[in-house]
Amino acid sequence: MNPPLLSLEEAQARLIALASPLSIERVDVPGTLGRYLAEPLRARRTQPAAHVSAMDGYAVRADDLAGPWHVVGESAAGHPFHSPVNPGEAVRISTGAIVPSGAQAVIVQEDVTRSDGSVSLTGSGPNPCGRHIRGEGSDFRREAELLPAGTRIGPAQIALAIAAGHRHLAVRRSPRIAIIDSGDELSADPETCALHQVPASNGAMIAALAASLPVQVSRIGPVADSREAIIAAFDAVEDADVIVTSGGASVGDHDLIRPALEQWGARLDFWRIAIKPGKPLLVAERDGRLIVGLPGNPVSAMVTSYLFLLPLLRGLLGAARPLPVAIDQRLAGPLPATGDRREFIRARFEAGGVSAVSTQDSGALGALAMTDLLVDRPAGSPALAAGESVRAYLLQNGGLS
Numbered sequence: 001m002n003p004p005l006l007s008l009e010e011a012q013a014r015l016i017a018l019a020s021p022l023s024i025e026r027v028d029v030p031g032t033l034g035r036y037l038a039e040p041l042r043a044r045r046t047q048p049a050a051h052v053s054a055m056d057g058y059a060v061r062a063d064d065l066a067g068p069w070h071v072v073g074e075s076a077a078g079h080p081f082h083s084p085v086n087p088g089e090a091v092r093i094s095t096g097a098i099v100p101s102g103a104q105a106v107i108v109q110e111d112v113t114r115s116d117g118s119v120s121l122t123g124s125g126p127n128p129c130g131r132h133i134r135g136e137g138s139d140f141r142r143e144a145e146l147l148p149a150g151t152r153i154g155p156a157q158i159a160l161a162i163a164a165g166h167r168h169l170a171v172r173r174s175p176r177i178a179i180i181d182s183g184d185e186l187s188a189d190p191e192t193c194a195l196h197q198v199p200a201s202n203g204a205m206i207a208a209l210a211a212s213l214p215v216q217v218s219r220i221g222p223v224a225d226s227r228e229a230i231i232a233a234f235d236a237v238e239d240a241d242v243i244v245t246s247g248g249a250s251v252g253d254h255d256l257i258r259p260a261l262e263q264w265g266a267r268l269d270f271w272r273i274a275i276k277p278g279k280p281l282l283v284a285e286r287d288g289r290l291i292v293g294l295p296g297n298p299v300s301a302m303v304t305s306y307l308f309l310l311p312l313l314r315g316l317l318g319a320a321r322p323l324p325v326a327i328d329q330r331l332a333g334p335l336p337a338t339g340d341r342r343e344f345i346r347a348r349f350e351a352g353g354v355s356a357v358s359t360q361d362s363g364a365l366g367a368l369a370m371t372d373l374l375v376d377r378p379a380g381s382p383a384l385a386a387g388e389s390v391r392a393y394l395l396q397n398g399g400l401s
Helices: 008-018 155-163 202-210 227-235 257-264 298-316
Strands: 024-028 057-060 069-075 089-093 105-108 112-115 118-121 145-147 168-172 176-182 216-223 242-246 267-271 282-286 289-294 327-330 342-350 353-356 373-377 389-394
Touching: 008 267, 008 282, 008 298, 057 069, 145 155, 176 202, 176 227, 202 216, 202 242, 202 298, 216 227, 227 257, 242 298, 257 267, 257 282, 257 289, 289 298, 298 342, 327 353, 353 373
Parallel strands: 069 089, 176 216, 176 242, 242 289
Antiparallel strands: 024 168, 057 089, 057 105, 069 118, 112 118, 267 282, 282 289, 327 389, 342 353, 342 373, 373 389
8 A cells, every 4th residue: 555645844854764874084174175064163263363454555653643743664465563653654555464562553554544644534534543444353353262163164164164274174074875777768869869768867967966076976777677687777876875776666567676675675655745846855865875756757856856855865965954044035927726636846046036837748858958946836726826825945056055
């Protein structure tokens, strides 16, 4: 008997519960791009380490703002002025340079004129007094927690880690995933595809989607529609953390992934989700390895990879928020009412909002290639008119904000 359909949220929660973060390794900061902090990032230094100028201009005393001033030296970035500033004196200062002792104000160069070694005020001067000074520790202070564990590391986080004094960061090791295409109808060579075949494109699509994360991908197949061939493919990827199958997850006579998994000794965790497309998705486990059985229709494979495979991989990488982030969008055109399953409508950006692509068939790769986002429509939703608001998931970057 087929089990009852799970809701999306219940299925995702059960999947994430299986995704125990992988072991920790320390990696050079630039090499952590796209990974997730395994430990909180704490500052090893103070930034700025001293008061520095935010503008090019002249540093003067706070009690001496009328001028004129005699220019007694220069403070440049990396080359500070070491003497104190006295009344009637000014120090030429560059952006990022340390403010010399005694000075508490920076007058921008556009507000003064300089002649014969002195400067005179022509503009309004600094208001408030410290406006153009970045105070010591105004960015962060030593020992402060800058980012929590589970934060994804992007360009800004790399810069922050280095500025905070780190050469290495603790991250989870990269997951190893093996993608298995199965089906007698699949042709490995798209240029020699017979009339009764289709090119095996799902594996390449899933691998490309997974490449948005720091993972190691291998591919096997196409594999014949037989239990023996499928089990042999499972045995061939002993070092994989995650095995992903494409096709054969439904209930037809040639859908052999589930019985092959059972014969192989895997434990089925859940199967069949109340979503459209993607109902036949299954998840199983054997000896600490996770198996994600995706539907064979390309759109279904893409949608379920987005909603399940990517969150699973993020969980293994230690992400604090492994699920994709929904955004609100306005419709450029109408949407029909939905049926008894939650639907993910393929849509694209148009003038005035988002609009459903030409066909929603789960085998329509042409329409999928035109898709920018998935519109999330709960089961039993009424028809919507242009201008109404919907929740959607961006396909770009795996749906992360």
